[in-house]
Amino acid sequence: xxxxxxxxxxxxxxxxxxxxxxxxxxxxxxxxxxxxxxxxxxxxxxxxxxxxxxxxxxxxxxxxxxxxxxxxxxxxxxxxxxxxxxxxxxxxxxxxxxxxxxxxxxxxxxxxxxxxxxxxxxxxxxxxxxxxxxxxxxxxxxxxxxxxxxxxxxxxxxxxxxxxxxxxxxxxxxxxxxxxxxxxxxxxxxxxxxxxxxxxxxxxxxxxxxxxxxx
Amino acid sequence: xxxxxxxxxxxxxxxxxxxxxxxxxxxxxxxxxxxxxxxxxxxxxxxxxxxxxxxxxxxxxxxxxxxxxxxxxxxxxxxxxxxxxxxxxxxxxxxxxxxxxxxxxxxxxxxxxxxxxxxxxxxxxxxxxxxxxxxxxxxxxxxxxxxxxxxxxxxxxxxxxxxxxxxxxxxxxxxxxxxxxxxxxxxxxxxxxxxxxxxxxxxxxxxxxxxxxxx
Numbered sequence: 001x002x003x004x005x006x007x008x009x010x011x012x013x014x015x016x017x018x019x020x021x022x023x024x025x026x027x028x029x030x031x032x033x034x035x036x037x038x039x040x041x042x043x044x045x046x047x048x049x050x051x052x053x054x055x056x057x058x059x060x061x062x063x064x065x066x067x068x069x070x071x072x073x074x075x076x077x078x079x080x081x082x083x084x085x086x087x088x089x090x091x092x093x094x095x096x097x098x099x100x101x102x103x104x105x106x107x108x109x110x111x112x113x114x115x116x117x118x119x120x121x122x123x124x125x126x127x128x129x130x131x132x133x134x135x136x137x138x139x140x141x142x143x144x145x146x147x148x149x150x151x152x153x154x155x156x157x158x159x160x161x162x163x164x165x166x167x168x169x170x171x172x173x174x175x176x177x178x179x180x181x182x183x184x185x186x187x188x189x190x191x192x193x194x195x196x197x198x199x200x201x202x203x204x205x206x207x208x209x210x211x212x213x214x215x
Numbered sequence: 216x217x218x219x220x221x222x223x224x225x226x227x228x229x230x231x232x233x234x235x236x237x238x239x240x241x242x243x244x245x246x247x248x249x250x251x252x253x254x255x256x257x258x259x260x261x262x263x264x265x266x267x268x269x270x271x272x273x274x275x276x277x278x279x280x281x282x283x284x285x286x287x288x289x290x291x292x293x294x295x296x297x298x299x300x301x302x303x304x305x306x307x308x309x310x311x312x313x314x315x316x317x318x319x320x321x322x323x324x325x326x327x328x329x330x331x332x333x334x335x336x337x338x339x340x341x342x343x344x345x346x347x348x349x350x351x352x353x354x355x356x357x358x359x360x361x362x363x364x365x366x367x368x369x370x371x372x373x374x375x376x377x378x379x380x381x382x383x384x385x386x387x388x389x390x391x392x393x394x395x396x397x398x399x400x401x402x403x404x405x406x407x408x409x410x411x412x413x414x415x416x417x418x419x420x421x422x423x424x425x426x427x428x429x430x
Contacts, residue, residue: 013389013413013425014401015230031407174228174389176416176425180405186229187402190395192246198228201391203418210228210391 002141004149006158006170007067009185010035010207013174016182017155024083027096034177038206039064048102059204063171072147073140074107075133077157081109081126088115095126103152106143108136110157133160155183165194168214173207217356218383219364221373222282224400225250225388225422231397232370239298242311249392253421254279263317274419278386287362288355289322290348292372296324296341303330310341318367321358323351325372348375370398380409383429388422 011017012035019029028035039045043055044064055061082093095101100122107126115128129136140149151161161167172185191197191212200211226232227250234244243250254260258270259279270276297308310316315337323344330343344351355364366376376382387400406412406427415426 013387013427014404014406172228174423176413176423178406178411178413178427180407189229191229191393192395196393198391198393203420203423205418208389208391208418208423212228212393 002072002144002146002148003168004137004151004161004166005071006151006153006167006172008039008064008171008173009153009158010039010173010175011185012177012179012182014178014180015184015186016179017153017158017185019179019182022079022083027083029182031177031179032182035173035175035179037177038173038175038204044068049097051100059202059209060173060206063173063202063209066171067150068102070148071105071150072144073105074103074150074152075136075140075157075161076107076109076152077154078109078111080152080154080157081111087113091115091118094118094120100124106140107152108140108143110136133157133164137161137166155185158185159189162189162191162194170196170212172210172212174210175207217287217359217361217363219352219366219376219381220286221366221368221382221385221387223254223279223386223388224368224373225254225390226400227390227392227394227397229393229395230399230401231394232368232373232400234394234397237294237298242298244397246392246394247397250388250390250394252392253388253390253419259283264312266315274417274424275388275421278388278417278424281386282365283317285363286320286365287359288320289318289365289367290351290355290372290376291322291324291367292369293324293326295367295369295372296326302328306330306333309333309335315339321355322367323355323358325351348372348379352376352381370400373400374404377404377406377409385411385427387425387427389425390422 019032022029038060041056042061042064046052046055101124104123108129111128114130118126195214196212197215199213202209234247237244253275256271257276257279259276261267261270316339319338322341326343329345333341410429411427412430414428417424
């Protein structure tokens with residue numbers, strides 16, 4: 001059965017999933033890099049993102065790996081795809097992830113501005129969806145081939161799907177840092193009343209991993 | 216040197232320090248009890264709050280114990296002291312903690328309604344401060360005899376002192392539960408810009424302990 005999942009989404013102790021002022025040099029906004037300090041040393045990050053060997057195994061890596069397993073289609077918000085706002089100036093920007101992104105599956109990007117699909121190496125194709133989050137989910141369901149749908153972020157995309165109650169499982173890594181400002185993941189969202197509870201709690205020396213799922 | 220500290224203050228994964236609808240039966244509001252599941256089994260809780268033997272030692276107990284050590288005076292918000300709102304109807308209510316509260320020191324209670332001090336067994340005296348948080352801090356400083364000042368809560372009292380920048384150290388236990396509503400500890404407070412950082416991160420199997428302090 002296809003389920004809709006968020007994985008390895010990092011937030012600060014004060015609840016922010018990204019800092020302010022995203023730019024080309026600072027894709028996670030001011031201070032946002034700190035959120036991922038648990039993830040970067042893992043074997044999964046090295047293998048899937050950097051395409052290299054080595055890296056640490058253990059609790060952090062186990063959670064990192066779960067985010068890539070069994071996902072047949074992805075959904076990303078526009079700002080997760082890139083720093084460009086407004087209409088696409090040209091076809092140059094193809095995501096943050098180089099020629100062979102680690103998705104290896106169809107990726108549906110939520111945007112207000114139409115653009116032709118981009119086929120990348122390694123099985124990733126970016127499709128641009130201009131008719132809303134529900135439509136993107138429907139298209140992802142069609143493309144996932146019975147595997148799961150990964151909601152890759154960012155904050156506002158996850159919030160949208162949480163509020164619609166369509167996310168089945170969400171793994172959050174709480175990093176021991178304070179951001180103070182930025183994009184807050186849960187403010188104003190009452191998860192228990194949407195039917196969610198914390199179903200798993202596994203701290204590591206670098207982050208606190210929790211899984212939030214429907215009861 | 217006297218420092219101003221918060222200790223063993225529990226919040227949910229979504230940042231709430233108490234649930235809604237505090238009553239006599241539900242002093243922590245709806246769902247609030249769950250926040251303290253790490254604390255209740257500790258040796259410190261049994262000894263200091265229940266006055267009994269036994270209980271668990273380890274990380275949780277170490278943090279619980281730090282909250283009582285070296286504190287010469289306490290400050291509490293009115294709602295932390297009791298469920299009564301508005302003017303005191305009589306002198307019956309003497310706190311949640313029985314004849315011998317675990318404070319064993321002067322306790323300054325913030326309230327808009329004057330009341331005579333109440334001397335309890337074991338060295339606790341409740342003083343009622345009607346001229347504001349700054350005055351309470353000054354009185355606590357005078358009464359602490361060079362020891363530390365403990366800000367016992369609740370949420371709005373801690374928020375007030377955080378925003379004034381007078382808290383030197385704050386131990387928070389993040390419990391792996393979701394409340395969804397209630398009193399949010401940090402919303403709208405930018406701790407890094409107030410000079411705070413996370414200086415300690417010690418997860419236990421029951422909660423994630425973090426210390427937030429001035430850099």
